[in-house]
Amino acid sequence: MTFKTRLLAVAAGLALALPLVLPTAASAHRGWLLPSATVLSGEGAWVGVDAAISNELFYADHNPMRLDAVTVTAPDGSADKVQNPAVGKYRSTFDVQLSKPGTYKIGSAVSTVMASWTQDGQVKRFRGSPEDFARQVPAGAADLKTIKSFNRNETFVTRDAPTTTVFAPTGKGLELVPVTHPNDLVAGEAATFKFLLDGKPAADLEVTFAPGNSRYRATPGDFKVKTGADGVFKVTFPEAGMYWMNAVVRTGETGRGPGGPGGGMGGPGGAPAPATPLAGDGMSASYTATLEALRP
């Protein structure tokens, strides 16, 4: 048993008494999509993308990212192909052919609903897509509690001149609006971005930046900025390189701790525990992107 799994087991054991321990331990790992290049020229351009979940950026040393939800959006807004996908021990990898000029979006946008309700005197639990929720959870269910989450993780690559079609907001979850284009970033220059939450400016949102190559530094070098009332923030990338950007909005119940994601699913190695209801309603939205700042 590694130190980490011991810690998780201890945390799980303490979860009833200390519900705050588990979220901290469970949310430390970072999901990322790392393109081989973000600024390209010419008709024959391709990029390779590594996708993984790890602590250090960008070192694949923990888990591969599942590619089921990863999609490619071409500069004209049409869906393009994930090519040559493979899932390895620590990382997934795939290629994208930039057959059209402009900016491509590569990533996932996943909507999840967690729910509990009472049916025939028993607590029922659900976790899945909004579509399955609508199908499987009876309308007007008694004691219905839901926790809805919307998680985006993406990166952008541009062949020739940058375009903005792939940034058209959908009004769902946290979305990035490019005031400065994400493929037009240069170390030492201020860049401006805007965040929307469900289509409206995401005010007072804390945005974390974590530079890559952290293995070669004594300190990770993460820094935080905040959006204003208009959802806009400015950031200056101190050095050229790849950066992991992340922001999270959460209200109400997290669904972790008692009656959390594992509620009613049974503990590791144990008999299935009776389902426990969610403590209340909640929502969360997260946004993650990998951005590259080039040398001046």
Place this chain on the structure above:
Amino acid sequence: MKRSLSLLTFSALAGATPAVAADLAVTVEVPRLTVAEYHKPYVSIWIENPADATAAGTLAVWYDAGSKEDKGVKWLKDMRQWWRKAGRTMSFPADGISGATRAPGPQKLVFSGAKGALKDLKPGQYNLVVEAAREVGGQEAVRVPFVWGKPGKPATAKGATEVGAVTVAVK
């Protein structure tokens, strides 16, 4: 005193019509490098507005347009300053701009004021930028200031690695 005089001259020129019958004479030294694997550099020669560092036009791009694999365009982005400010919105090959890569030594060029980027260039202060990127080598940009609109003395700047001496004169 000198400054206000030259400003006066400048505004007098700026007020005039931009049809300036002048040429830009440029000498670019492609440095001779003793390296195991040498490829002739990709070079872009362009005009920069010194006030906001935007590009005011591209005069020449030397690259391997004959490359069967990618027609040379795959590496145009490596001239990163030019690519960001001008190249990425152009299409290649570009008439009167595209050219083959050049061998080490001084390369003498004359850009006609009646053609291309110089034709509509307003009189004033500019930088001529020579930016080079070399396969398995580095990247460097050298800036030489010049005043467009009247004949001037040649000015020279020299790079440290990928660009040798660059001399610019308005004739």
